[in-house]
Amino acid sequence: MEYVQERITTLHDLRNPTPDAPTDRAAVVVPMTEREYNGLAAERVLSELEAVDPAKVVVPLRASAERVGSFADWLASFDLPLDVLWCNGPRVSELLADHGIDGERGKGRDVWLALGRAMSEEYVVVHDADTKTYSRSYVPRLLFPLAHGHEFSKGYYARVEDNRLYGRLFRLFYAPLVRALDDAYDAPLLRYLDAFRYALAGEFAATSDVVSQLRIARTWGLEVSTLCDAFDAVGFDGSAQVDLGAYEHDHRSVGGPTGLSEMSGAVGATLLRALAEHGVDVDYGTLPTQYRDTAEGFVRQYAVDAAFNGLDYDTDSETSQVAAYADALRAPSDDTRLPAWNAVSLTPSDVYDAATDDLADVRRR
Template sequence: MDFQQGLITTIHEYGISKDSLEELSLELKKRPTAILIPCLFEEFGRPALKNIKNVLSKLDGLNELVIALSAKSENEVTQAKAFFNEMPFTVHVHWTNSPKVKELLKSQEGSGLDLLVTPGKGWAVWQGIGIASITSEVIALFDADIRTFSPSYPIRMLQPLLNQSHGISYVKAFYSRLSLETNALKGRATRLFVGPLLSSMEELIGHGPFLDYLQAFRYPLAGEFAFNRDLAMNLRIPCDWGLEIGLLSEVYRNVRISRIAQVDLGVFDHKHKEIGENPSEGLQKMCTEILSSVLRGIMEHQAETLNNSQLSTLEVLYRRIGEDRVMQFSLDSAINKLPYNLHDEKLSVQRFGKLLRPAIIKFLESPVSQQLPSWARVISCDRNLPINLLNAGKI
């Protein structure tokens, strides 16, 4: 790993000192901290979540663990609660789609709040933030399918926030996405879509503050991040696959860049999504929604948009830059003795490239997205909603 710094403060993994659980535990006792895991019930049958539980059980001093659970029945929620028995801290297994939760959120329509969105990670994250912020000052989010989860993940994500002298409000993870089975490079949505897309946009419209900001993140689609309560309460939460980019846009809107850091978590592996047979499936659907989130952020923070005459240029630029990246990853893989399918990678670039024109045209017809309102706004309407939500999600 290099030691370079840029627009976003980068915390490298130099491999010299060992991350200390004892040191983290001392800091956790000084500042109430929550870990939030949005979760489908199906994850309880997989080894990843079992490993995550075992690692977290060693976090002496953690204020609470919030499991934002999507479940089909009370029986599934009961099983989830039993799974987390005997943890050394409070565990809230919050049933995000329970009848009581839906009824409670629907009741807010009278205040003009639309809180019953399509269930997904964004909805779960929003509910989890509301619950965690009741008693915790720092909140870290991890997915439930991380196969390489180790103590260094929470240690490195939380320490920049726990010590307030660092002045950090938001921490974003980055890592090397490698398959545990084959060591092959993963993360195609980041490597072959978002990276080439942002470079293409820069060539097309030039440097801009928001575009430079996005490009400063080494893994903008990382689903692992942490923030202090003040920031968490003021974030609008996107409801689609544009969640990670949309949250980066919200962070950009709310805090100074000097208060943002990105942290190297080393090698990382979790479930891999297939590319999909059409634009409404798999990675193609994901990238379509990510593209909308990028374009919306550029509109919102740079007051720039694409016109029809620029679409063809973007398509050509993306294809050229994407294929250049494929050759770079091919060489990187070869020297590191990693398997690499150059043909499949170029096919991915071609499929992603075909998404651009129809996705951009559709976006320009309706650029405003559905976002869950910030908790600061919600509480201004009903100050008791967080605690009522906590109670509604219990069985």
């Protein structure tokens, strides 16, 4: 336990607080896919949200036509002011195509669709649905800084399970990459990104005005794109991070189509594209080596930390992951982010109506 302040305001879990916060003026966005259907973690999240009593809960749902009806019925069984947005129905896709923004589907696209609906409230909170240790205190904790002069807040937490350190994509890829870049280039954005204790956490809150300015990456770059736009919108002084304690999440393998290596490619591309926008001319010839040297230093530090706490730690496995992540570092390709809601021609009502009609069609089959 500590109380050190960072470059951004840092709120610590010193007494397990559930602070007073404007939950009645907030919409909570909880993205879900088929794997959350009737799951214990998602059930805990939704049950805890019943006690929070937010103004609105928006669930952007990515599911097949065969499962979406029963999934929506299950969601409706909770006592929540619920809006379900079926993200992959035909009308939604046609609507986005008509406005020139259809494209790759993923978590970021789902969240972006839901943010439009959530912006009708003064505040917006976003968090994942696979948290086995979810607490009703998380929403007021994330909102508290917004009621005290800040406009953006980010959750952070410890990932220690099964006597091991997790959070590998953050520990072994994002954090050392940002540190290596910060050592090489003088850019305020890098200092901002380095200030967050768990930059890849899916939990954040913002005013609806800030949310309207976010250009969301369509897939795994969502969290980084959010931070980069928050930097532009509110900077150091308008940002905070909030201790959410210890989290237990689902875990991913390093390889495979949805593994950490693929995720690292999306995260790295989003970060490097943002740096280019901010005038940082990255040397891609030397970057993999700079990253790898920094990351291997992190591995040595984590090995000592794990030993100090009596945790299992596989140095060879962690070093192998660093090598896999280094291979993902390359100049970013075309920018495929979704536009900010304040710069797009369609309206959140258009999206909600299309998603509602798509769901109704499935129910009539």
